[in-house]
Amino acid sequence: MNINIQHIEPKAINQLPECCSIAVHCAESRLSTFNQGVILRQYIKHDMVRMELIEYDFQQEITIEFEFEKPVMMMYCLLEGDSKLYDDKKQKLASNTANTCQLCYLPRGTYHRFFSEGKHLAFILFFKEGWITQEGSRFPLLSELMDHYRQRDAFFFSMPRYAAPKSIITALNKMNASASMPDFRMDTAIHNMTLSCLKQYCSRHYSSLANSAYKQGKAAEIEDYIKCHFAEKIAENTVALAAIFLLSEKTMMRLAKLAFGQPLHKKVIELRLTHGLKLLMTTDRPINEIAFRAGYHDAHYFSRAFKKFMGVTPNMISRPWIKMDS
Structure with a gap:
């Protein structure tokens, strides 16, 4: 079923409904209800970023249509459920599964996000111009993403998908504790949470690169060895081969396939x-x-x-x- 989110009037609420699993006391809340489900948005506005925690509870598969009036640069973390993002031509842009995170740039326009039946929980960081100007230089990994935003490119761009930062829920709870404190304390909490999310994303990216380089190196070692010893009995003994490279048999077989593009045997x-x-x-x-x-x-x-x-x-x-x- 298709739902245009702009056509559903959200209600400002003072008390969070029972469907809320995580309450953000310092956030404003909006509740959208319709026959097929409920959407609860809790959001925090800040000079540098906009944070949104969105809970969906659908009784059937739903495709939500929404629009960005200007380009956005965001971190989309799906903490629960699954979803797919499409452009206005119904071309798939991204697939998100539970506990994953992705940084992306979206030009202005109409989009469609598909959800399966059930509950879904998303945390989104929208980066504003001020953050990119003042903080962007601290994250060279994001330079290409920020360039797309600065140039207002007409095409969607995304960075690799990694596991969602583990600290999101903890950070939100800390912000709850700061809700009754002075504004500057809240600003610090928002700033720290944003930096923490980005640092964890970058750390996962660099770890992935290091892991990839290690795998490529091991795969090259296996390739060289097999090309020299293919006529010997050991080429058939996967357990002995794995021991030579200090790998498990399963890992050795997987890396051999990476090296040769086909199973080792x-x-x-x-x-x-x-x-x-x-x-x-x-x-x-x-x-x-x-x-x-x-x-x-x-x-x-x-x-x-x-x-x-x-x-x-x-x-x-x-x-x-x-x-x-x-």
């Missing part, structure tokens, strides 16, 4: 039979010796495997190095 077969073909075409060695040098201890098995892979038997390969009987 298939790559070993390819290397062995390709090497066998090379020996057939460039030497006068007998087939049983070639089979052994290619990693097969049974010439008949080598011949069957060769035919299956190459489409012809070893005997059908032209062997110019063999002297023909006169």
Whole structure:
């Protein structure tokens, strides 16, 4: 079902409804109700950012239509549920699952967000011009994202999706404790929460890069080793191979597939039979010796495997190095 959120008049409320799972006492609240569900928005306005905690409770699948009158740069954290974001042409822009976070830029325009039946909880940080000017330089990782915002690009842009910051709920509870304190204390709490969310996102990004570099390095080691030892028995022994690289067998197999683009056993077969073909075409060695040098201890098995892979038997390969009987 499609719902245009602009057509539902939200009600200002002084008391949060029973559907509220997290109360933000320092926030303003708006409740939108319709036959198929409820949307509760709690939001905090600040000079630098706008924070929104939105709870959805739907009795069926819902697609919400909404509009941004000007470009936005935001951090979208889905703490519970799942959703998908589409543009006005119904092209999917992003998929969000529970406990994930994504930084993105959206140009002005109409958007559609799909939700499945059930409860969903989202925390959103909208960054204002002042924050980008004063604080943006502290986060070089976000430079490309901020450039899209400054230039008012006409296309959606997003950064990688990572696990949502663990401190969001804790920070909101701390802000509740500051609700009755002077405004400058609240400003500090909002500022600290924003920095914490961004620092955790950046930390996850750099950790991901380091992990990726480590995996690529290990994959290259496995690739080099297999290319040198494919004809040996160890190439078939995944447990022994994993021990060589100080990895679990499962991880070693996954990295081998990353290196070769196919499962390890298939790559070993390819290397062995390709090497066998090379020996057939460039030497006068007998087939049983070639089979052994290619990693097969049974010439008949080598011949069957060769035919299956190459489409012809070893005997059908032209062997110019063999002297023909006169």
